[in-house]
Amino acid sequence: MQTRSASIPSSAKVAAHDRAVGSPANEAQRIGSMLELVASHVPLQRRVVHAGDLIYQAGEGFQRLHLVNAGFFKLINSASDGREQVVALQFRGDWLGFDGIAQGRHGCDAVAMDTGEIWSFSYEALLQASLTQPRLLALVHEAMSREIVRDRDALLSLCTLSADARVADFLHYWADSLARRGLRADQISLRMSRAEIGNYLGMTIESVSRALSRLSARHLIRFAEKGRRDIEIPELGALAAFVQGGSAAGRTLQ
Amino acid sequence: MQTRSASIPSSAKVAAHDRAVGSPANEAQRIGSMLELVASHVPLQRRVVHAGDLIYQAGEGFQRLHLVNAGFFKLINSASDGREQVVALQFRGDWLGFDGIAQGRHGCDAVAMDTGEIWSFSYEALLQASLTQPRLLALVHEAMSREIVRDRDALLSLCTLSADARVADFLHYWADSLARRGLRADQISLRMSRAEIGNYLGMTIESVSRALSRLSARHLIRFAEKGRRDIEIPELGALAAFVQGGSAAGRTLQ
DNA sequence: CGCCCCGTTGATCCTGTTCAACGGTCGTGG
DNA sequence: CCACGACCGTTGAACAGGATCAACGGGGCG
Incomplete structure (x- = not known):
């Protein structure tokens, strides 16, 4: 395994958790318009949640995705023998539920850590809407990709x-x-x-x-x-x- | 934080790395038909690779996704200060490159660990094809979801x-x-x-x-x-x- | 008040790291 | 052909970072 060539632009990597292109302000804007776009094309249910509320649970059948409009959420993964671990923290603009797509049932618990607001909607409806709204589809993919990157940074x-x-x-x-x-x-x-x-x-x-x-x-x-x-x-x-x-x-x- | 209710069907979780629904045979079949479906709807480039070959590199612009048709691959994540880590191992049927979607550039190196075959194709072409082939889109989402689940199991x-x-x-x-x-x-x-x-x-x-x-x-x-x-x-x-x-x-x- | 939960700090222990030495294999070149 | 060196894996001995065990203080609530 050779050392990676030095040709990577040094700006490509800033820090494990600090990789966004663009400024913080842009990021807030991105999130705002993302929420807006989803809300305008997918029928969603807005719900206020409180600390400890379970958004979904491991093993539960997967049908809906959720967007964090406000609040803080944790995802808890657990093994069959009882080991359990907080594997991700989600903030405004983050999605909840991607773990359920692969197997039709959720792989984690999603729990609110504080009062917040969750937008829930059918995954099917999202897919339907995204067929006519390519931008929507792109958003979903970006969100999943971001999640993968974040998990690997955590690793x-x-x-x-x-x-x-x-x-x-x-x-x-x-x-x-x-x-x-x-x-x-x-x-x-x-x-x-x-x-x-x-x-x-x-x-x-x-x-x-x-x-x-x-x-x-x-x-x-x-x-x-x-x-x-x-x-x-x-x-x-x-x-x-x-x-x-x-x-x-x-x-x-x- | 209350302990999770015992109402989760115990079969829902078998072991951290042993969660597939269905038998191993089904899994091989799933992968086979997935490769087939992608190949029949997206123009792809097949390439034989050897141990040490770089499929893509962190920082590189993202345009193409890759499917492992044969061989073993590792993904290496690295921080700005030089820390680097193998964050995933990929086998036949796994996808390479999802980490690039979010930011338009790759976040990891993907390296072959042995002789293998990679199918590469344009992400744009895949998106286009998936608009008329919903099954294709479902596959992509499943693959990304599976990746998320796997990363969290690793965590x-x-x-x-x-x-x-x-x-x-x-x-x-x-x-x-x-x-x-x-x-x-x-x-x-x-x-x-x-x-x-x-x-x-x-x-x-x-x-x-x-x-x-x-x-x-x-x-x-x-x-x-x-x-x-x-x-x-x-x-x-x-x-x-x-x-x-x-x-x-x-x-x-x- | 009494209880419980949370956080802090100290003392001790143990798992895994670090440092070191050694054997085997492979490729290169005398 | 064998000598040499680079690399890989194994094992031992000493060390240290974090876990474990334990005690204590503070705050919230019945």
């Missing part, structure tokens, strides 16, 4: 980063996701317990807690006065830099 | 399994992938070095080697006489059972 982070760097990367990812959607990213309020974060990152509650303490000691983050779930990020760039520095520094593939 | 294994179980799960996955395609699974020949396996599983060469030795000592696998890359699996079920037993035994999400 990369999980395998190559130390516990502290993983936590930093997680915070950076969360903040970045907010920023792209036009929300303020310097002051984030995690909707997850330490247990959930740990599960998502493949580590224990204690390790998450310690990692956060260490990040705080380095002034990469700061805990808001009252809530241990509210975190300030003075300098997003510093956090990203820490992720790279804290990586096994070039654990390359030979 | 789950990575986070919840011990090193030994991860190696066992990897072997089981490989063997199972062969079996589904109608190939013999009791005697597999890995196309990967220990370094690649370790990278894929998030562990070091030494740990992979030790894990294999321990699996061999338990008679879950046997090394073929001459090659340390040829492995016999007397009982696939035993390997699967070990994965479950070797799991952190219910590292649930609270």
Whole structure:
């Protein structure tokens, strides 16, 4: 396996979780017009959900897709022996339910982490509409592709980063996701317990807690006065830099 | 977060990597007819590739998708700081290139691990054809969905399994992938070095080697006489059972 | 108030990493 | 032909990062 040629434009890859072309503002715009386009061509049902609400469940038959209009959602994958893991976090503009297409039944649970709004619609209806609206079809494909890329970035982070760097990367990812959607990213309020974060990152509650303490000691983050779930990020760039520095520094593939 | 209700039919989940509906024979058939359908509706270019050949490269502009007609391929994701990781293994019937749709450029390298045959075709042409062939469109969506599910299963294994179980799960996955395609699974020949396996599983060469030795000592696998890359699996079920037993035994999400 | 859940911190243990040495195989070239 | 070196895989010994076990404080709620 030869090392990849150096001919890749260096701008092609910025950071594992920072790959969008275009600015954050564009991203928010993209999401807005996507929601609009879907809503105008597919009959959908809008639903307000609350923390803990189940959008769909593993094993359940697949018929409908969902779009996040507001709120935060987690996807939980589980094995037959009881192992379960948070495998993805979804924000405004993200789709829920793609995992069900392949086998006609869902492979994950989708759970709301906070109050939010979900737009649900029939997959069949979407397909029908997309036959006359190529732009709609393109959106669906982009969304699925994005999901694949994101999952693989998660895989990369999980395998190559130390516990502290993983936590930093997680915070950076969360903040970045907010920023792209036009929300303020310097002051984030995690909707997850330490247990959930740990599960998502493949580590224990204690390790998450310690990692956060260490990040705080380095002034990469700061805990808001009252809530241990509210975190300030003075300098997003510093956090990203820490992720790279804290990586096994070039654990390359030979 | 409440524990999931017990109302999920237990048959809905068999094992992380063992979720197909239908028998292995059906799967091989599905793949065969899928290849046929694509070939009969999209102009494609067939190409024989050899170990080490690059099908596409991260950063490269996205225009074409690829179908594996024969051989073994790996997808390598890499971060800006040099970290890189094998994030997926692809076999006959798998698609290559979905990661490029979202951003118009590829996010991974796709590399052949052995001699094989790749069918390449324009994504645009595929879209055009799928407008008049709904079955074709369904195939594409199923393939993308399957990819998402697989990535999430990998995430789950990575986070919840011990090193030994991860190696066992990897072997089981490989063997199972062969079996589904109608190939013999009791005697597999890995196309990967220990370094690649370790990278894929998030562990070091030494740990992979030790894990294999321990699996061999338990008679879950046997090394073929001459090659340390040829492995016999007397009982696939035993390997699967070990994965479950070797799991952190219910590292649930609270 | 008492209980439960959440988060933090300390002490100890263990899994997997790191460092190191060694054997086998293959390709190259004297 | 064999010597040499590069590469791959295995195994051992020491180390360390994170898991585990345990104790404690704070907040919300019945």
